[in-house]
Amino acid sequence: MIRDLPRLAECEFDVLVVGGGIHGLSIACDAAQRGLSVALVERGDFGAATSFNHLKTIHGGLRYLQSADFRRMRESIRERRAFARIAPRFVSPLAFAMPTGSSLARNPIAMKMAFAFDALVGGDRNDGLGVTHHLPPGRVVAGAECRELFEGAVRSVASAALWHDYQTTNGDRLTLSFAKAAASHGAALANYTEACELLRNGRRVAGMTARDNLTGEMFDIRARILVNAAGPWSATLLNHAGVRAGWPLLKAMNVVTSRPARKAALVAPMRGGRALVMLPWQGRTLVGTSESADQRQPDDQEARRGEVGGFLRDINEAFPAFALKEDEITLVHRGVVPAAAHAGRLTLSGRSRIIDHAGDGGIPELISIVGVKYTTARAVAERAVDLVFRKLGRPPVQCRTAETVLPDAGLDDRDAADPILHAIRDEMAHTLVDVVVRRTGLGAAGHPGDYVAADLAGRMQTAAGWSEERKRCEIEALKAFYDVL
Numbered sequence: 001m002i003r004d005l006p007r008l009a010e011c012e013f014d015v016l017v018v019g020g021g022i023h024g025l026s027i028a029c030d031a032a033q034r035g036l037s038v039a040l041v042e043r044g045d046f047g048a049a050t051s052f053n054h055l056k057t058i059h060g061g062l063r064y065l066q067s068a069d070f071r072r073m074r075e076s077i078r079e080r081r082a083f084a085r086i087a088p089r090f091v092s093p094l095a096f097a098m099p100t101g102s103s104l105a106r107n108p109i110a111m112k113m114a115f116a117f118d119a120l121v122g123g124d125r126n127d128g129l130g131v132t133h134h135l136p137p138g139r140v141v142a143g144a145e146c147r148e149l150f151e152g153a154v155r156s157v158a159s160a161a162l163w164h165d166y167q168t169t170n171g172d173r174l175t176l177s178f179a180k181a182a183a184s185h186g187a188a189l190a191n192y193t194e195a196c197e198l199l200r201n202g203r204r205v206a207g208m209t210a211r212d213n214l215t216g217e218m219f220d221i222r223a224r225i226l227v228n229a230a231g232p233w234s235a236t237l238l239n240h241a242g243v244r245a246g247w248p249l250l251k252a253m254n255v256v257t258s259r260p261a262r263k264a265a266l267v268a269p270m271r272g273g274r275a276l277v278m279l280p281w282q283g284r285t286l287v288g289t290s291e292s293a294d295q296r297q298p299d300d301q302e303a304r305r306g307e308v309g310g311f312l313r314d315i316n317e318a319f320p321a322f323a324l325k326e327d328e329i330t331l332v333h334r335g336v337v338p339a340a341a342h343a344g345r346l347t348l349s350g351r352s353r354i355i356d357h358a359g360d361g362g363i364p365e366l367i368s369i370v371g372v373k374y375t376t377a378r379a380v381a382e383r384a385v386d387l388v389f390r391k392l393g394r395p396p397v398q399c400r401t402a403e404t405v406l407p408d409a410g411l412d413d414r415d416a417a418d419p420i421l422h423a424i425r426d427e428m429a430h431t432l433v434d435v436v437v438r439r440t441g442l443g444a445a446g447h448p449g450d451y452v453a454a455d456l457a458g459r460m461q462t463a464a465g466w467s468e469e470r471k472r473c474e475i476e477a478l479k480a481f482y483d484v485l
Contacts, residue, residue: 001428031385053252060125061074081126083378095265100159139162173409204365249296
């Protein structure tokens with residue numbers, strides 16, 4: 001996977017994707033696999049914004065039973081299975097437990113009925129999967145088994161609903177696998193490359209002017225179709241196109257803590273219909289998700305101390321026996337995500353959208369993606385690429401991304417012998433944060449320590465030809481990445 005900017009400037013592509021999160025990369029992967037010529041640019045590193053923030057779970061949509069949304073439930077079950085097929089190395093079964101209650105929806109009898117319906121709707125959940133990835137049916141537990149699950153987090157739980165979904169054991173490598181799959185099918189991808197202005201040929205959109213954020217160089221990328229998958233920055237691109245459209249955004253946060261991992265994920269319902277989830281990850285305990293009460297701007301990507309403090313209070317209210325302290329937070333995952341108004345307040349948007357600007361803005365060459373769930377990103381990409389084929393006037397080509405194992409994601413795949421050098425030469429890693437957080441995972445749960453950081457920076461200095469000043473700045477940037485408090 002090579003960052004080939006001359007190729008981006010010299011060729012005309014069938015489709016240019018703007019945005020290298022899970023939705024943009026899934027679209028590039030699918031389109032390239034179906035034979036289209038594909039370019040993709042990402043203003044930062046691949047998967048470094050909203051896709052980095054997700055709760056590391058691939059879920060089967062059990063919660064959609066409450067709203068009788070069987071279509072979305074079925075889609076989530078199908079896509080959960082697809083991830084286990086195409087990336088078995090990067091997902092694994094994880095038990096989830098939620099206390100039952102006295103309400104109509106959460107009492108033990110209601111939960112048993114919900115699990116029976118889930119087994120019926122998701123009867124094929126394990127089809128085509130190895131036994132290591134089989135998910136058992138949900139059940140209600142009580143007694144010693146229940147007490148063991150919630151010990152040290154929630155007091156006095158008489159019974160609980162217990163079910164299984166998948167956890168992404170290395171979510172950043174999983175996201176990167178979609179980029180590598182796209183490149184293996186001929187796509188031209190470039191991180192740290194920002195789409196700045198629309199190119200036009202008369203009234204027709206013909207691509208984008210881009211800037212290499214590493215050098216400042218400007219160049220044009222020509223394409224027949226433009227897919228706007230820029231996440232929270234999507235509205236900015238639409239403004240360049242003269243389309244006055246957008247949607248509310250809120251800030252979401254998850255925290256990684258120094259507490260040892262639990263054996264199961266715990267779900268604690270809260271006031272207003274929300275829930276917090278405490279789950280094991282990378283040997284630590286991760287808790288999410290916090291949602292800001294007000295609208296946010298795309299660049300509001302930092303985690304402020306007051307925001308983290310408010311989230312900490314919510315965590316200790318939901319899990320009173322956990323008693324988490326501020327100095328036990330080792331990393332804050334944060335991102336700005338699509339929101340919707342519900343019962344007079346903002347909440348996470350529940351539905352992804354594909355906007356065809358032929359009818360919404362009068363620009364037939366432009367498609368926008370409003371992606372909200374990591375689990376269903378592949379399915380959203382499939383529908384988006386179907387639309388690209390129709391716009392190009394090409395005969396349809398069957399999508400194969402639900403069955404094709406991603407690069408490095410098979411059970412028999414292994415890491416490179418020298419993952420640092422491999423990240424620089426073959427995975428477009430340009431910064432110390434790229435390598436520590438998103439390529440090797442050495443800092444995925446917290447700062448790896450000054451000795452490790454200095455050692456990795458020295459190895460990158462040798463491989464990439466950094467100056468001593470660049471090396472020092474990279475070490476400081478890594479510290480700043482974790483220093484949210």
